[in-house]
Each structure stands twice: as C-alpha cells, then as structure tokens.
Amino acid sequence: MSSTAVRPLRADAARNRALVVDAARRLFAERGLDVTLHDVAEAAGVGVGTVYRRFPDKDALLGGLVADKFETLLALADRAAALPTGREALREYLLGAMALRAGDRSLSTAVLRAAPQTAEALELRARLREVVTAVVERARAEGALREGFAADDVQVVTSMIGSIADRSRAEAPDAWRRYGLLVTDAVCPPAGGLPPLVGEPLPPPTSVDCGSPRA
Amino acid sequence: MSSTAVRPLRADAARNRALVVDAARRLFAERGLDVTLHDVAEAAGVGVGTVYRRFPDKDALLGGLVADKFETLLALADRAAALPTGREALREYLLGAMALRAGDRSLSTAVLRAAPQTAEALELRARLREVVTAVVERARAEGALREGFAADDVQVVTSMIGSIADRSRAEAPDAWRRYGLLVTDAVCPPAGGLPPLVGEPLPPPTSVDCGSPRA
Amino acid sequence: MSSTAVRPLRADAARNRALVVDAARRLFAERGLDVTLHDVAEAAGVGVGTVYRRFPDKDALLGGLVADKFETLLALADRAAALPTGREALREYLLGAMALRAGDRSLSTAVLRAAPQTAEALELRARLREVVTAVVERARAEGALREGFAADDVQVVTSMIGSIADRSRAEAPDAWRRYGLLVTDAVCPPAGGLPPLVGEPLPPPTSVDCGSPRA
Amino acid sequence: MSSTAVRPLRADAARNRALVVDAARRLFAERGLDVTLHDVAEAAGVGVGTVYRRFPDKDALLGGLVADKFETLLALADRAAALPTGREALREYLLGAMALRAGDRSLSTAVLRAAPQTAEALELRARLREVVTAVVERARAEGALREGFAADDVQVVTSMIGSIADRSRAEAPDAWRRYGLLVTDAVCPPAGGLPPLVGEPLPPPTSVDCGSPRA
DNA sequence: CATGAATGAGCGTTCATTCAT
DNA sequence: AATGAATGAACGCTCATTCAT
Structure with a gap:
C-alpha cells in the first residue's frame, strides 16, 4: 500500500x-x-x-484545475441527489453547476482542448455522469423533464450559461441567473408553473453577440 | 446629414x-x-x-466585420416581421439569428472585446433593435412570450447558442439546433405544445464544460 | 524565364x-x-x-553559410585541378581546404547536423565531389597516392585538421599547418621525399586531449 | 608528502x-x-x-573525469613501453590512446574548456608525458619516427582522430581506425612498408566537413 | 497610398546553480 | 552532509505593430 x-x-x-x-x-x-x-x-x-x-506544461496545470472542479461537481451532485424529488434534485444540480461554472472563466474559454486526460479526471467524470444520469432519470420518471432531454445535455446547457457569465462577470456577476433559470425551467419546469424571469436583461454589450471576450 | x-x-x-x-x-x-x-x-x-x-488594430478589424453582420440580421428581422403572427415572427428571428451566429466562429470566440463603435454599426444596431422590439412586443401581445422576457434578451440567448455552436462546429455543425429550439421554446413556445427535442445531445467534449475552444 | x-x-x-x-x-x-x-x-x-x-530557423541560417562554403571550395578545386601534376593538384586542394576549414569554426563544431539539404548545397557538393575525385585519381595514376585512399577520405582528413585548428585558433591560428602537412604527406607525399615537420607541437592544452572547446 | x-x-x-x-x-x-x-x-x-x-560546476565535473583518463593512459603507456622496440611501443601507444579517446565522447566534444587543474591530474599528466617522451625517443633513435615529430605531438594527433570518432561513433564505431592508422603510419611507419588503408572512407556526412556533432 | 521589411516584447520551456529544509 | 525545491536568465521562435521605401 x-x-x-x-x-x-x-x-x-x-x-x-x-x-x-x-x-x-x-x-x-x-x-x-x-x-x-x-x-x-x-x-x-x-x-x-x-x-x-x-x-510539465500549461495544459497539465489546466488539467489539474479540472480535476478539482470535478470533485466539486461530484459533491454537488451527491447533495442534489439526496433531495426528495427528482425535480428538485435536477434543478438543484443544474443551477448549482451553472453557478460553479459562472464563477470560473478558466474552465470555459477554451481550456480543455486536450487537457485533462488524467486517469483521475476521467474517473471523476465517469462517476459524476452516473450520479447525474440517475438524477435526470428520476426527473423523467416524475414527468418533470422536457421530452427528449438526456443526461449528456446537462453539461451542454451548463456550458451555455457559462458563456453568458463570461460576458458579464465583471459588471454583473449574477446576471447569468436570469438565463440559467430560463433554461432550467425549459428543461425541468418548477412545480408551480413558470414564474416571470428574474432580474434584468444583459444589455447588448458592444455588439450583436459575443462569446467570451478575452484579456 | x-x-x-x-x-x-x-x-x-x-x-x-x-x-x-x-x-x-x-x-x-x-x-x-x-x-x-x-x-x-x-x-x-x-x-x-x-x-x-x-x-487601427486587430480588434478594429474584428469590429469591422460586425457592421456586415448587423446588415444581415436586419434583413432577417425585416423578413421575420412580415410573418402573420408575432409568435411565428419571433421564432423565425431567433432561430435565424442563431443560425447566422452558429455559422461564423469569428464573431464569437473572443472577438468583440471593445469592438465596433463605428457610427455605421451603431446605427444599424439601433435600427435592428427597433425591429426586434416590435417583434417581441407582438409576441407578448399574443401571450406567446415567457413572462418577463425582453427584447434585449434576444441577443443574449443567441449568443448562448453561439457558444455551443463554436464547440461543435467541426464535428456536427448543426448540433446547436437541439439547444436553439430548447431555448426558443422556452422563450416563445410553438403553437401546438412542446415537441420532443430534436437530434442528439452533444457528447461531453473532454471535460465538464467548455466555452469556445480556440484554434 | x-x-x-x-x-x-x-x-x-x-x-x-x-x-x-x-x-x-x-x-x-x-x-x-x-x-x-x-x-x-x-x-x-x-x-x-x-x-x-x-x-526560417537557425539551421537554415547555418545551411545558407554552407552553400557559400561549397562555392569557395569548388573554386579552390577548380584552381587546383588546373595544376600540371595530380600530386601538386591534390596537395594544393588538401592544404587549401584545410586552410579554409581552419579559418571557420562554425562549419565544424557541429553545424551541419541536418542542415544544408538545400538543393543548391547538394548540387554544389556533387560538383565538388566530381572535381575532387578527378584530382585524386590523377594522383593515383601517378603513383603519388597512399594505397587505398579514396576521394571521400578528403573531407575526413580535412575535418580532422579542422578540429585541431579549432583548439588553437585563438593562440596560434596557423598551428594546424604542422599537422595538415603531416597528413597531406601521408596521403600524397611531396615529390622530393619527406621534409621535417614544420613549426612546433601544439602544447598540451589543458588536458590529455580535447576536441573543440565551446563558448 | x-x-x-x-x-x-x-x-x-x-x-x-x-x-x-x-x-x-x-x-x-x-x-x-x-x-x-x-x-x-x-x-x-x-x-x-x-x-x-x-x-563547483559542470566544467569541474568534466574535469574530474580527466584524472581517471590519465590513469588509464598511464597504464597503457607503461604496457607499451615494455614492448621490445620503440616502433612497436609508439604504435601501440598511439593506437591505444586513439582507441580510448574514440570510445568516450564526453572527453572530446567540448569538454575540457577550463578543465582539470587538480593537483592529481597535473601530476598524472606529468608522469604520462615522461613515459610517452621516452617511447617517442626510442622510436626516434631507431629511425622509425617522422623527422621533427615531438612527444607533445602525440596528444594532438590523438585528439584529431578523436574528432573523427565523434562523428561516426553512432553508425560505425570503428571507422576511426582507417584514419588512426593513416596518421600512425605517417608518424611512425610500420616495419614492413605501408600497407593499403583498412576499411572504407567515412561517407560525407551532410556537408563538406564537420567537427564533433552534438546531441 | 501601398508595401512589406523591421522591430522587439513576449511566448512556452529548459537547466545551471543556489539555498532552505 | 545531503537533499531537491526554487530560481530566473536565456533559449528558439512568433506576431502585432511601426515605418522606411
């Protein structure tokens, strides 16, 4: 040992x-x-x-950060999975993952080109996927899920919201929530019907649209 | 003048x-x-x-591309505005703008940091905003709009989808549509109720999430 | 054209x-x-x-110098080939090539690892080799050549002397001649029998032996 | 003491x-x-x-290796000196020293820049020089030596051959012998007249000539 | 005006050397 | 005394930007 x-x-x-x-x-x-x-x-x-x-090089450093991130997400998923209903669990995880992602630009902009093929990261990812799949299936069983939505879609919508957060982080670090809720509601509507959107629209930044500005 | x-x-x-x-x-x-x-x-x-x-510099060149983009969007908006219902018009514009955005990586990745304060671009933007606002308000009047959604949210959700497109452009240039429809439906549901999602989820790329890969 | x-x-x-x-x-x-x-x-x-x-890179620069060197050697070989006897021609070329080599450390130390695969250099080298071969064969025909010596040995013995020159260039830039003549005489003895060696031995530098010190 | x-x-x-x-x-x-x-x-x-x-630094370490080398050379010189004739002794030592030198790249390429001013190395060198001088003088007395050749020339011609060995060590570790014999014969011809050269010429490497390639 | 040659700070990376543990 | 972590100048090379032609 x-x-x-x-x-x-x-x-x-x-x-x-x-x-x-x-x-x-x-x-x-x-x-x-x-x-x-x-x-x-x-x-x-x-x-x-x-x-x-x-x-050994820049990618390794980035990869190291990714492993940390997976651990955090896994802890979040475990907490969410403990909630009583699939709906609550999925919404909790979605919004939590979005919040994590919104707080860290590095893990978005381009980072993970080839990066984190460490055994550690891969295993964490696999475990995370299992937990998330279970949560998604519970929500589906409850009829709380948009038809056709799959567990692999979770990371996509999270990423999407992350790109919004990257745009507005400096001026309005929480602006992403308006859109995070819009998307979460689209995936798994809250029990009591759709509420109005929270917050204010992100003002048109400088241009018609824009991914993640750099530097 | x-x-x-x-x-x-x-x-x-x-x-x-x-x-x-x-x-x-x-x-x-x-x-x-x-x-x-x-x-x-x-x-x-x-x-x-x-x-x-x-x-004057690379950013300005990138900015210069924006004016063109606005013209295309304006033409799209005019076409959409001509549709009989606000619902149809808004969905047409949203999906059209997403498609345009998805087709051009340059305008996403990092492009418009300080960008296009040309008089031309600003004027085009203002005109575009007017047309889009009109379309959004028509949809709202028809009760076809998510409550609280504003005209300025249009460019945000478009941008969001663009970030997904950037990720998958190489392998699956149309993969963004699954998410573009999800979001469009969330903003302005189709007349006959929500259909299942189209297509397949984007597979997890290399990591939990990732904005717009570069190079 | x-x-x-x-x-x-x-x-x-x-x-x-x-x-x-x-x-x-x-x-x-x-x-x-x-x-x-x-x-x-x-x-x-x-x-x-x-x-x-x-x-484009360091090797290309080195390669460029090499082409020049070949041109100089070719001119030397042509001059030598014009001498009346093969013996004179070969001795002239050997000592001339050694002198050139002795004057330029760069072309020795390690330079041409992969370097000069330019078409120009290759062609010059091929032409040089032809002229040198002719000279060597004339000397052989005259019985003036050490038995078994080949045209390709010319560059080797030149290189050998170059390594001596590299050692002593600073203090005694001509010290190589003592050894250059020793080797030239071994390859193609002068017409009138071996004279005593010229000059003085290179004093033991710092050590038992030493290729080409760097820096 | x-x-x-x-x-x-x-x-x-x-x-x-x-x-x-x-x-x-x-x-x-x-x-x-x-x-x-x-x-x-x-x-x-x-x-x-x-x-x-x-x-104290890398050079000192390289220098440290030299002392060992001197011991080996001294043993070789003692063995050679025990041979019956000066001619045999000198040829034995020359070819043996060349072989030693050819077998060790480190002591050639650039090594001994400032090198081995250790008392030990200096003393060994002095003793070596004495033995070599005696061998050279015996050969001279026998009329077996190129006129003008001095004991201090021994390390020079050895070094010369070493530089050839460095060039060809990888592909043909014994290729130096052709040239080692050429030079040994030039310094101290064998008793029965000059034989043809052994082996084959080293093919032109990449260029006209080249000292000791690195790495 | 257009050109493309020139610039040099900055990149990711290495490694001889120093020094806290 | 031994260790190996830390250092930072220097490497080959790139490219946004300037300016002589």
Missing part, C-alpha cells in the same frame, strides 16, 4: 504548489486561458521554474 | 478595404481568432500595412 | 540580409554553433525578427 | 563522489555534453546538491 503512495511533498513545496494552484485558478477564472505561466508565477510569488517543476 | 458623412474612400481604397474584410471574415470563420494579420493580408492580396491603414 | 526568378530584395532588405550573413559567419567562425540568433541579430545591428524573416 | 595530502573525504562522501563520477562518465560517453546535471545526479542516485558539493 505504501508503494503507490506518492511521498508527501515537503512542507515548502506543498505550500508553493498551493500558491501556484490558487494563483492559476484565480487568473484563469478572471482572464481566461491566455494568461501566461509567467503571470501565474508572478501572481503566486514564485519563479516560473517552480510552476514548471509541478506541472 | 452631410455633416456625418465621411469622405468616401477612393475607389481603390474601398476595394482594398472590401478585400480585407472578405478575407478576414473567411479566415476568422474558418480558423478562429488566432489567424495573424499577415494571413489576412495575404489572403486579401494586400500588404499588412494596408490592413493597418484601414483598421 | 522571369517566373522562377526571385524578385530581387529591396535595397534595405538586401543590405540587412548581408549584415546578418556577415555577422553570422563571423560569430559562428569565432564561437562555434552555440551562438544564439539574438547574438547574431545584435552583432548585425538588426532585430531578431529580421533574422527570422530571412531564415 | 603529508603537506599536500588533502584531508580524506568521509567514507560516504567518497562513495558519493565515486557514484557521481561513474554516472557522469557513463552519461557523457553515451550522450555527449548536453546531459543535465539532474540526469547525472539521478543516474548516480544522489541529489543535485550533492553533485554541486563535490564539483
């Missing part, structure tokens, strides 16, 4: 690794994927070499 | 500008935002310097 | 290209192949980008 | 030094001078810090 256990990092190394990950998460969340590793290193207060010591 | 009229470009200058815009549109649509201006210049058959003479 | 003719470089471009080539030749000759292209650019008084505009 | 004796290293320190030297010799011989000190440390089973404790 001790053979595969990685030796724990030295105290200073662990601290620096955490600094790097924190800085990376923050910068990627704020500015998307075109932050440089020099930026990350500087924000973490370490040298570039230190970043490269922990992560 | 003559006071705002900029002096018309000389014939060859205008032709060059058009060459640049055409080339830029094509390249950005094909290859996303990381084409170099040398690529654009070469594709346009002009020197880089010529591109810079017409557009 | 004009279609394949490359358009002549603009005056400034040609001047800068020449500056780059001159600087590169000088630096490579002095310091071997580990000069950086920043060094070359600085020595040439241009920006790095300019170097990269003319030569 | 005790005054120059440095305090002996502690047993473990001495063992570590030996581990480092062994690993360095092996890696440099295999892969040339661009192995990193991390590679050396890892191969030695110690930390990089330990390497630096024993050798």
Whole structure:
C-alpha cells in the first residue's frame, strides 16, 4: 500500500504548489486561458521554474484545475441527489453547476482542448455522469423533464450559461441567473408553473453577440 | 446629414478595404481568432500595412466585420416581421439569428472585446433593435412570450447558442439546433405544445464544460 | 524565364540580409554553433525578427553559410585541378581546404547536423565531389597516392585538421599547418621525399586531449 | 608528502563522489555534453546538491573525469613501453590512446574548456608525458619516427582522430581506425612498408566537413 | 497610398546553480 | 552532509505593430 503512495511533498513545496494552484485558478477564472505561466508565477510569488517543476506544461496545470472542479461537481451532485424529488434534485444540480461554472472563466474559454486526460479526471467524470444520469432519470420518471432531454445535455446547457457569465462577470456577476433559470425551467419546469424571469436583461454589450471576450 | 458623412474612400481604397474584410471574415470563420494579420493580408492580396491603414488594430478589424453582420440580421428581422403572427415572427428571428451566429466562429470566440463603435454599426444596431422590439412586443401581445422576457434578451440567448455552436462546429455543425429550439421554446413556445427535442445531445467534449475552444 | 526568378530584395532588405550573413559567419567562425540568433541579430545591428524573416530557423541560417562554403571550395578545386601534376593538384586542394576549414569554426563544431539539404548545397557538393575525385585519381595514376585512399577520405582528413585548428585558433591560428602537412604527406607525399615537420607541437592544452572547446 | 595530502573525504562522501563520477562518465560517453546535471545526479542516485558539493560546476565535473583518463593512459603507456622496440611501443601507444579517446565522447566534444587543474591530474599528466617522451625517443633513435615529430605531438594527433570518432561513433564505431592508422603510419611507419588503408572512407556526412556533432 | 521589411516584447520551456529544509 | 525545491536568465521562435521605401 505504501508503494503507490506518492511521498508527501515537503512542507515548502506543498505550500508553493498551493500558491501556484490558487494563483492559476484565480487568473484563469478572471482572464481566461491566455494568461501566461509567467503571470501565474508572478501572481503566486514564485519563479516560473517552480510552476514548471509541478506541472510539465500549461495544459497539465489546466488539467489539474479540472480535476478539482470535478470533485466539486461530484459533491454537488451527491447533495442534489439526496433531495426528495427528482425535480428538485435536477434543478438543484443544474443551477448549482451553472453557478460553479459562472464563477470560473478558466474552465470555459477554451481550456480543455486536450487537457485533462488524467486517469483521475476521467474517473471523476465517469462517476459524476452516473450520479447525474440517475438524477435526470428520476426527473423523467416524475414527468418533470422536457421530452427528449438526456443526461449528456446537462453539461451542454451548463456550458451555455457559462458563456453568458463570461460576458458579464465583471459588471454583473449574477446576471447569468436570469438565463440559467430560463433554461432550467425549459428543461425541468418548477412545480408551480413558470414564474416571470428574474432580474434584468444583459444589455447588448458592444455588439450583436459575443462569446467570451478575452484579456 | 452631410455633416456625418465621411469622405468616401477612393475607389481603390474601398476595394482594398472590401478585400480585407472578405478575407478576414473567411479566415476568422474558418480558423478562429488566432489567424495573424499577415494571413489576412495575404489572403486579401494586400500588404499588412494596408490592413493597418484601414483598421487601427486587430480588434478594429474584428469590429469591422460586425457592421456586415448587423446588415444581415436586419434583413432577417425585416423578413421575420412580415410573418402573420408575432409568435411565428419571433421564432423565425431567433432561430435565424442563431443560425447566422452558429455559422461564423469569428464573431464569437473572443472577438468583440471593445469592438465596433463605428457610427455605421451603431446605427444599424439601433435600427435592428427597433425591429426586434416590435417583434417581441407582438409576441407578448399574443401571450406567446415567457413572462418577463425582453427584447434585449434576444441577443443574449443567441449568443448562448453561439457558444455551443463554436464547440461543435467541426464535428456536427448543426448540433446547436437541439439547444436553439430548447431555448426558443422556452422563450416563445410553438403553437401546438412542446415537441420532443430534436437530434442528439452533444457528447461531453473532454471535460465538464467548455466555452469556445480556440484554434 | 522571369517566373522562377526571385524578385530581387529591396535595397534595405538586401543590405540587412548581408549584415546578418556577415555577422553570422563571423560569430559562428569565432564561437562555434552555440551562438544564439539574438547574438547574431545584435552583432548585425538588426532585430531578431529580421533574422527570422530571412531564415526560417537557425539551421537554415547555418545551411545558407554552407552553400557559400561549397562555392569557395569548388573554386579552390577548380584552381587546383588546373595544376600540371595530380600530386601538386591534390596537395594544393588538401592544404587549401584545410586552410579554409581552419579559418571557420562554425562549419565544424557541429553545424551541419541536418542542415544544408538545400538543393543548391547538394548540387554544389556533387560538383565538388566530381572535381575532387578527378584530382585524386590523377594522383593515383601517378603513383603519388597512399594505397587505398579514396576521394571521400578528403573531407575526413580535412575535418580532422579542422578540429585541431579549432583548439588553437585563438593562440596560434596557423598551428594546424604542422599537422595538415603531416597528413597531406601521408596521403600524397611531396615529390622530393619527406621534409621535417614544420613549426612546433601544439602544447598540451589543458588536458590529455580535447576536441573543440565551446563558448 | 603529508603537506599536500588533502584531508580524506568521509567514507560516504567518497562513495558519493565515486557514484557521481561513474554516472557522469557513463552519461557523457553515451550522450555527449548536453546531459543535465539532474540526469547525472539521478543516474548516480544522489541529489543535485550533492553533485554541486563535490564539483563547483559542470566544467569541474568534466574535469574530474580527466584524472581517471590519465590513469588509464598511464597504464597503457607503461604496457607499451615494455614492448621490445620503440616502433612497436609508439604504435601501440598511439593506437591505444586513439582507441580510448574514440570510445568516450564526453572527453572530446567540448569538454575540457577550463578543465582539470587538480593537483592529481597535473601530476598524472606529468608522469604520462615522461613515459610517452621516452617511447617517442626510442622510436626516434631507431629511425622509425617522422623527422621533427615531438612527444607533445602525440596528444594532438590523438585528439584529431578523436574528432573523427565523434562523428561516426553512432553508425560505425570503428571507422576511426582507417584514419588512426593513416596518421600512425605517417608518424611512425610500420616495419614492413605501408600497407593499403583498412576499411572504407567515412561517407560525407551532410556537408563538406564537420567537427564533433552534438546531441 | 501601398508595401512589406523591421522591430522587439513576449511566448512556452529548459537547466545551471543556489539555498532552505 | 545531503537533499531537491526554487530560481530566473536565456533559449528558439512568433506576431502585432511601426515605418522606411
């Protein structure tokens, strides 16, 4: 059992690794994927070499963040699955996943091109998918689901809302909720009929439409 | 009226500008935002310097593409507005705008950061907004609109769908329609009740979610 | 005929290209192949980008120098071939090639790993080889050649002497001649019998032996 | 004698030094001078810090290898000196030294820039020189030596052949012998007259000539 | 005006060397 | 004394932008 256990990092190394990950998460969340590793290193207060010591390249760093994200989503899904009805569970998960996604730009802009093919990330993803599928099927069984909606659609609609959040994060970090609810209601309407939309429309930004601005 | 009229470009200058815009549109649509201006210049058959003479920087060039887009959208809106019911008109416009947006990667990924404060673009936008508002209000008057939905929400939901299209354009250029209809139905349900979703879910790409991949 | 003719470089471009080539030749000759292209650019008084505009990468620059070298060697071989006897011709070429090689470190240290597969260089090399083969065969016909020596051995012995020259260039730029003559005499002895070696031995440098020090 | 004796290293320190030297010799011989000190440390089973404790920098480590080499050469020279004639002895030593040199890339390519001013190395070198001088003088006395050839020329011609070996080690590790014999014959011809050259010419590598390729 | 040559900061990455543990 | 984490200058190379021709 001790053979595969990685030796724990030295105290200073662990601290620096955490600094790097924190800085990376923050910068990627704020500015998307075109932050440089020099930026990350500087924000973490370490040298570039230190970043490269922990992560073989930029994608590995991004991939590392992704694994964290999966863990958070899995915890969310487990909490949601514990709710009494499928409807509540699905709405809880959808809105929760959207909120997570809305809070972190890095995981959207382009990040995961080839990135996180780590065994860890893949396994977490598989487990997450199981839980989400169960939740979706419960909602379907209750007749609470838009006909034809599938478990794999969950990540798509989440992503969609994420792109809105990326646009408005700076001025109105919660503006995405108006659209998150619109879509959640479309997938799985609330028990008591559709309420009016919350909040205000996102004003036309600068142009007819726009994905996620960078830098 | 003559006071705002900029002096018309000389014939060859205008032709060059058009060459640049055409080339830029094509390249950005094909290859996303990381084409170099040398690529654009070469594709346009002009020197880089010529591109810079017409557009102060890369962003301005991207912005320049927007004006064209507005014209197309305006034509679409006019056609939609001619339909007999507000419901039909709004659904036509929404799905049409989504389709336009889905067909052009350049205008999504990161494009319009500061973008198109040209007088031309602003005026087109204003006119477009008027037509869309009229369409939305007709739908509202018919009771065909989700309560609280506003004209300014149109560009937001269009953009949302665009981000999905960006993700899947390469493998399944029409995959966005499944979600475009989901959202359109949420905004303005079809007359005969909700049909099942069309198509198949977009498979999870590499990760939990992802905005618009680049390059 | 004009279609394949490359358009002549603009005056400034040609001047800068020449500056780059001159600087590169000088630096490579002095310091071997580990000069950086920043060094070359600085020595040439241009920006790095300019170097990269003319030569796609470092190897291309090295390759360019190689073509020049072949031309010089070819001229030498033609001159040597015009001498009355094969013995004189071969000795002239050997000592001349050694001298050229001794004067330029760049073409030795490691340069031509993969480098000069340009059509130009290959053709020059082929022509050079023909002329050298003719010279070698004339010497063989005269009985002036060490038995078994082949035309392809010429470049090897030249290279050998070059490595000596690299060692002593700084202190005694002509010290290679002692060994160049030793080897030339071994390949093709002078008409009147072996004279004593010229010059003095290269003193043991720092160590038992040493190829070509770098930097 | 005790005054120059440095305090002996502690047993473990001495063992570590030996581990480092062994690993360095092996890696440099295999892969040339661009192995990193991390590679050396890892191969030695110690930390990089330990390497630096024993050798102030990379050059010093390379220099450290030289002392070993001198010991081997000294043993070779002693064996050669025991042969009955000066001619045999000199040829034995020359070809043996060339073979040693040909077998180890590390000691050639660039290695000994500032190298081995250790007392140990200097003393070994001095003793080696004495033995070699004696061998050379015996050959001279027998009339077996090219006129003017000096003991200090031995290391030069050895080095020369080494540079050839570096070029061909990968494909034909014994190709140097053709040239080693050519040079040995030029310095000290065999008793029965010059035989034809052995082997085949080294084919022109990629270019007219080339010292010691790296990596 | 159009051209494309020139620029140089900045990219991701490496590695000799230092120093806290 | 030994370790290996940390450092940061430097590498080859790119490309948005400027400016001489």
